[in-house]
Amino acid sequence: MVALARKTLIHEWRRFLPAILAVGFAGLLQLLQAALVLGIFSSASIYVTGSTADLWVGYPGTRSVSLGQPINPDVGMHLRMDPAVARIEPFYWVDGNWRGVHGSGGELVYVTGIDPRPDGLMFSRALPASLRARLVEPDTVIVDRADVGKLGVKVGDTAAINGRRVRVVGVSHGLRALGGVNVVTSIDTARQLTTDPASVDHPTYLLVQLHEGSQADAVARRLRGAPGFGPYDVWTARQFARRSVLYWLLDTGAGAGVVFMAGIVFLVGAVITSQTLMAAVAGSAREYATLNALGVGLRNLRWVVLEQAFWVGALGLLGATVLGLLLLAGARSQDVPVALTAPITLVCMLLAMSLAAVSGLVAMRGLRRADPASLLR
Amino acid sequence: MSAREPRRATPEASPALRAEGIAKAFVSGKVRTQVLEGLSLSIDAGELTLISGPSGCGKSTLLAILSGLQKVDAGRVLALGSDLTALDSHALERFRLRHTGFVFQGFNLFPALNALEQVALPLHYLGLPDRQAQERAMQSLDEVGMTPRIHLRPGELSGGEKQRVAIARALAKHPELLFADEPTSALDAANGQIIIDILHRIARSHGTTVLCVSHDPRLTHHADRMLSMEDGRILSDRRAEPLHHEA
Structure with missing residues (x-):
């Protein structure tokens, strides 16, 4: 077959180049937008994804990790009685007000009180053991590399959280928070920083490790809603991470914004691509x-x-992929939160290909000019 | 049926093409122009028939109608025994694919394809396997003397060579009917003569019915039959001396 x-x-590559570029840039824009949004909002679930707990136990109806409320520590007793449970670890979330010693302005910080032992569940993936070990010393904190400038501190400096003096003993990587600044400390220090004396002994979450992680769904169902321990709920880590990301995506209107932008990008791309293709078809009409x-x-x-x-779609996508990978690598090196999952990448690619297909369908109208009788006039 | 197998036209053969009282008008805005009215005509198989006349006389419209490219307002067109006026556009495409070849004034070759590919392309749609399509295309290009240049694209060919490729493209399908519209008017004298010789040979050796619209006087020496048209009517219908048949 003659191709x-x-x-x-x-x-005639020059003739088709605008279409290839249009598909490529539309694909690239969609890909980067998705990567940025995913990157930004996945930081809402970094507490879950950066830890190795199988189950999260928290206040019922909690829609995002950052919105947790203290629960009754006795829930732990109930959990421990289940034979599937291997370990339980409390996690404290304290909203704090950060003040630099040099009188720099207040900054809203999320104080996360974790078990600093090397085998602690919380932030086991996000913090290396050597770094978390430094938190054993009272009134010490770790801040993220991305926030060092914002907080105006370096390792060794002191600052005040909720009026209590703390010392920066380390810098983490990849713990950027959404709408605030993450400050990691030990459970003990976090309890000292709590402004509400009633909740000093009430952790915000209980992290549960199971003997068999694969049974998380069944165990979560089983542990949910036992009477006598006050209000609490149990989610698998997967569910809770997803819940947190969806809260930010949907409740902040960012999701609608993404869909709207994707629509605009699709439309503009399709107009340019179809017009270019149509011109190419018309150019070969005879x-x-x-x-x-x-x-x-x-x-x-x-x-x-x-x-x-x-x-045209395939070539555009190829260009978009190469350029996209380069840009994503550049973004990562600059601590810009970007993340891509295989399904989202696939959706972006499908969108770009369907853009090309729609343009092809529109460009078919150019064949109307290919009337053989017109060659005889 | 092979193109190599000569089909001698006999004077008694049934007409390859017959038009019966055909009429055609074009409407542009409020102006209606009657191009053909009640025209009847028979074209014999295996002959080179030339239609000439001043521009606007309706000769191109007649060619378009006889070749199934255009519908008539009234009348009937019989081509190889099929009533073209009764066929829908799909059936007309099929008829043209199986039975007709076209050569136009502009060569209309795809700039991206080389000579071999130009000729092989329609053969694929005819359902020929790759290898057979290639062989047939080579054969046709050989017949028009283009074998040394089969790998060149239109941009690398002269006007006369392009027209020879266009003829090979029409010829490779082994059509019973070959329609040519002003095939020499874009060419210089020498190249025009080559094209005329090829068309003449096709009618002679393949028994193909060649219907050619042209006002090139050189063509008249080669035609078996000359029709001259004016205002949508046939003014004269002359047959060449038998001597030309043997030429």
Whole structure:
């Protein structure tokens, strides 16, 4: 078979270049937008994804990790009685007001009180054992690399949280918070920083490790809603992480913004691509008309146009992928929160290809000019 | 049926093309122009028939109608025994694919394809396997003397060579009917003569019915039959001396 579509694309690449660029940039924009939004909002669940707990126990109806409320520590007794439970670890969340010693302005900080032992569940993935060990010393904190400038401190400096003096003993990496600044400390220090004396012995969450992590769903169902321990609920780590990301995505309107932007990008891309393809089809109208005169059906000619659109889409995507990978790598090196999952990447690619397909369908109208009778006038 | 197998036209053969009282008008805004009215005509198989006449006389419209590219307002067109006026556009495409070849004034070759690919392309749609399509395309290009240049693209060919590729493209399908519209008017004298010789040979050796619209006087020496048209009517219908048949 003579590859008319491909050969024309290669021979007349200048003519098709705007379409390839349009698909490429539309794909790139969608990919980067998705990566940024995912990156920003995945920091809402870093507390869960950066830890190795199988189950999270917290106040019922908690929609995001940062919105937790103290629960009755006796819930732990109930949990421990279940044979599937291997270990339980409390986690304290304290909202704090940060003041630098040099009188720098107040900053809202999320104080996360973790078990600083090397085998602690909380932030076991996000903090290396050597770093968390430094928190054993009272009134010490770790801040994230991305927030060092904002807080105006370096390792060794002191500052005040909720009026209590703390010392910075380390800098973490990848613990950027959403809407505030993460400050990691030990459980004991966090309890000292609590402004509400009633909740000093009430952890915000209980992290549960199971003997068999694969049973998380069943165990979570089983442990949920026992009477006599006050209000609490049990989620698997997966559920809770997802819940936190969705809260930010949907309740802040960011999700709608993303969909709206994707729609605009799609529309603009499709207009440019279809116009370019249509011009290319019209440019070959006489040749197409000759083929039709020779009996090559309109349906076959439409396939040639669609095939061209397919190659335009594939080439555009290829460019977008290469450029996208470079930009994402650049973003990561600059601590810009970006994240991509395989399904989201696939959706972006499908969107770009369907953009090309829609443009191909529109460009078929250019074949109307390929009337063989017009060649005889 | 092979193109190599000569089909001698006999004077008694049934007409390859017959038009019966065909009429065609074009409407542009409020102006209606009657191009053809009640025209009847028979074209014999295996002959090179030339239609000439001043521009606007309706000769191109007649060619478009006889070749199934355009619908008539009234009348009937019979091509190889099929009533073209009764066929829908799909069936017309199929008819053209199986039975007709076209050569236009502009060569209409795809800039991206080389000569071999230009000729092989329609053959694929005819359902020929790759290898057979290639062989047939080579054969046709050989017949128009283009074998040394089969790997060149239109941009690397002269006007005459492009027209020879266009003829090979039409010829490779082994059509019974070959329609040519002003095939020499974009060419210089020498190249025009080559094209004329090829068309003449096609009618002679393949028994193909060649219907050619042209006002190139050189063509008249080669035609078996000359029709001259004016205002949508046929003014004269002359047959060449039998001597030309043997030429």
